Amino acid sequence: MATHASGFFKTRYSFEIGFLETPYRRFWVAAGLCIALAFPFAAPTFWVGILNLALIAAIGALALNLLTGYTGQLSLGHAGFLAAGAFTAGILVGQWGAPVWVTLPASIVVGMVLGIIVGVPALRLRGIYLSISTLAAFFVIASLATEYQSRFGKGSGTLVPAPRLGDWVLAGELRWYFVLLALSGLATLLCLNLNRSHVGRAWLAIRERDLAAAALGIDVAFYKVMAFVISTAMTTFAGALSAYYTGFVAAEAFTFLVTIEFLAMILIGGLGSVLGSLLGALFVTMLPFLVERAVEVLPFPATFKTHLFAVQIGLFAVLMLAFLMFEPHGLARIWGRIRAYFELWPFRYRPLQ
Amino acid sequence: MQFVVNVLVLTALYALMAEGFVLIYRASKVFNLAHGDMMMLGGYVFFTCLVATQGGVATSVVIALGAGFFIGVAVYLAGIRPLAGYPVASVVLVTVAIGILIRSVATLLWSAQVRYPVNLLPFKDTPHALPGNAVFSTLDLAALAAALVFFIVLVLLLQRTALGVRMRAVAENPRLAANSGIDIHRIIALSWGLSCFGATLAALFYSTRVNLEPDSWLVGLRAFAPALIGGMNSPLGVLPGALIVAIVEVLAAQYLDPIMVNSAPFIVLLVALWIRPWGLFGTREEVVRV
Numbered sequence: 001m002a003t004h005a006s007g008f009f010k011t012r013y014s015f016e017i018g019f020l021e022t023p024y025r026r027f028w029v030a031a032g033l034c035i036a037l038a039f040p041f042a043a044p045t046f047w048v049g050i051l052n053l054a055l056i057a058a059i060g061a062l063a064l065n066l067l068t069g070y071t072g073q074l075s076l077g078h079a080g081f082l083a084a085g086a087f088t089a090g091i092l093v094g095q096w097g098a099p100v101w102v103t104l105p106a107s108i109v110v111g112m113v114l115g116i117i118v119g120v121p122a123l124r125l126r127g128i129y130l131s132i133s134t135l136a137a138f139f140v141i142a143s144l145a146t147e148y149q150s151r152f153g154k155g156s157g158t159l160v161p162a163p164r165l166g167d168w169v170l171a172g173e174l175r176w177y178f179v180l181l182a183l184s185g186l187a188t189l190l191c192l193n194l195n196r197s198h199v200g201r202a203w204l205a206i207r208e209r210d211l212a213a214a215a216l217g218i219d220v221a222f223y224k225v226m227a228f229v230i231s232t233a234m235t236t237f238a239g240a241l242s243a244y245y246t247g248f249v250a251a252e253a254f255t256f257l258v259t260i261e262f263l264a265m266i267l268i269g270g271l272g273s274v275l276g277s278l279l280g281a282l283f284v285t286m287l288p289f290l291v292e293r294a295v296e297v298l299p300f301p302a303t304f305k306t307h308l309f310a311v312q313i314g315l316f317a318v319l320m321l322a323f324l325m326f327e328p329h330g331l332a333r334i335w336g337r338i339r340a341y342f343e344l345w346p347f348r349y350r351p352l353q
Numbered sequence: 354m355q356f357v358v359n360v361l362v363l364t365a366l367y368a369l370m371a372e373g374f375v376l377i378y379r380a381s382k383v384f385n386l387a388h389g390d391m392m393m394l395g396g397y398v399f400f401t402c403l404v405a406t407q408g409g410v411a412t413s414v415v416i417a418l419g420a421g422f423f424i425g426v427a428v429y430l431a432g433i434r435p436l437a438g439y440p441v442a443s444v445v446l447v448t449v450a451i452g453i454l455i456r457s458v459a460t461l462l463w464s465a466q467v468r469y470p471v472n473l474l475p476f477k478d479t480p481h482a483l484p485g486n487a488v489f490s491t492l493d494l495a496a497l498a499a500a501l502v503f504f505i506v507l508v509l510l511l512q513r514t515a516l517g518v519r520m521r522a523v524a525e526n527p528r529l530a531a532n533s534g535i536d537i538h539r540i541i542a543l544s545w546g547l548s549c550f551g552a553t554l555a556a557l558f559y560s561t562r563v564n565l566e567p568d569s570w571l572v573g574l575r576a577f578a579p580a581l582i583g584g585m586n587s588p589l590g591v592l593p594g595a596l597i598v599a600i601v602e603v604l605a606a607q608y609l610d611p612i613m614v615n616s617a618p619f620i621v622l623l624v625a626l627w628i629r630p631w632g633l634f635g636t637r638e639e640v641v642r643v
Contacts, residue, residue, distance in 0.1 A: 074442040076386075076449075125630055128384050128445050132577065133626045135386075136619040143616035150612065260453055263446065307460050314457030320450040324443055325435060 584635020
């Protein structure tokens with residue numbers, strides 16, 4: 001008696017780049033969307049605010065993951081690009097009172113230009129030498145921002161009023177939540193589409209071995225610069241959004257620790273994974289608030305309370321180390337294992353096909 | 354004349370800090386982004402010893418330098434060695450994580466308060482007059498002397514001793530060195546220790562001349578510029594590298610905004626990366642190999 005194999009099999013090449021091809025995936029995406037849409041009506045405003053921060057961070061994390069996770073170019077200048085976006089919005093609003101439909105596209109253009117400036121050395125430099133050039137770029141951007149602040153008498157920062165389109169003002173956590181949900185959804189879609197197309201495959205090839213990628217006929221220089229341009233443009237966009245969301249732009253907000261937070265997001269979430277970027281952004285944004293609660297409730301030494309920030313960054317460091325050493329593919333891989341467990345249950349192994 | 358003095362002292366400090374990047378790069382082929390934090394930790398050990406011994410400089414210096422060496426070895430054994438065989442980018446990220454861990458622990462132990470160890474010294478840091486209206490303090494002189502001694506001893510170690518030959522062999526080709534019976538982990542650990550020793554030496558003078566706070570790590574990170582300009586695999590390249598960065602920084606302090614001083618080494622670093630990423634005395638293959 002012939003046995004019929006059951007399950008989902010990729011029988012055509014188009015399945016390889018499929019998007020929502022299995023009922024399983026369709027179900028989870030629909031469920032996730034329903035939860036995301038219902039969340040703000042069920043949760044207190046405080047948590048909606050945190051989720052808003054996480055959604056902005058998710059755009060930045062997706063951008064960093066494109067560059068570091070997919071293309072394999074470790075960037076240590078992420079805070080600099082965020083600052084560039086925030087300051088583009090801040091300067092345009094502060095000096096000329098530009099409306100939001102000018103500042104957001106302007107921040108994207110600034111990001112693209114920055115991406116070319118930082119990306120072109122990538123043609124000469126590889127690996128950690130490139131990382132160092134992004135690190136140096138960060139310090140230069142940060143000092144330019146500080147310079148602007150002191151030169152134009154902005155003191156501690158620039159105020160950015162709530163964005164308005166006609167009569168509609170984008171203010172209040174709830175409105176922000178739906179706008180940010182839509183924007184980060186678009187960013188997720190952009191990343192998913194890039195990654196399952198020829199662009200994403202070229203990036204993966206460059207990540208694994210750029211010489212081999214070149215031998216396969218991939219224009220390494222073009223795709224590397226492209227990764228930088230798209231990534232920094234998304235990052236500056238996220239920076240401009242955060243400027244509008246917090247209503248304030250200050251150079252002091254963009255320290256090297258911000259870079260580390262974003263690196264922690266993609267490391268904890270999972271390098272080279274869109275789901276990982278989202279999970280990591282959510283986790284890392286929530287962590288400080290959870291730490292604050294934990295320090296209040298649990299009996300820690302008094303110094304922990306006075307130096308809450310130090311506790312938080314210390315925890316980031318420990319988590320980064322743990323994931324780097326023990327689970328380099330991050331939460332996304334852990335989620336994958338859990339999923340595989342339930343998919344295969346009650347069996348432990350996938351049968352040979 | 355004062356310009357020359359400032360440049361010389363800054364060169365000495367930068368050279369001491371930057372040598373650590375080179376030693377570690379030669380041994381482990383990674384950029385140690387925790388270098389500044391390790392230096393800051395060494396400075397805090399010195400400060401704590403000064404407080405405990407009520408100004409016993411000699412004891413404090415010896416303990417701090419010993420602790421510096423130990424910190425370097427410990428970071429290698431705990432954080433870097435388990436990652437042997439991982440991609441270089443992962444190891445660099447591990448050094449970043451170790452760096453912020455050190456910073457967090459230092460803030461918890463010593464608080465973020467700015468300290469001035471110079472006030473704990475039993476002697477006054479007297480300025481000496483030089484021709485041409487320049488002044489030179491005792492600590493400046495000591496910093497120059499310390500850097501000179503450190504580099505002379507290092508060169509003698511690398512060139513004249515069996516240990517130095519082993520260190521050079523590991524830098525040249527770790528696998529071949531291991532096959533020749535060299536315990537490469539011991540040599541690499543030694544390099545990390547020496548690197549942090551040099552950084553602590555710099556921290557002694559930096560903390561007494563300027564101040565000490567958890568944010569002092571940035572000073573150590575700025576020293577990356579001289580290391581790269583000299584060439585990451587050239588032990589003596591850091592001297593001209595440090596000189597160039599020191600000149601630019603002192604000029605920037607004189608003619609530009611004080612804000613730009615902090616980023617001056619990074620601007621020099623960017624220019625160097627565009628023009629000559631393998632450095633003045635480094636080998637070109639090094640950049641291609643990574």
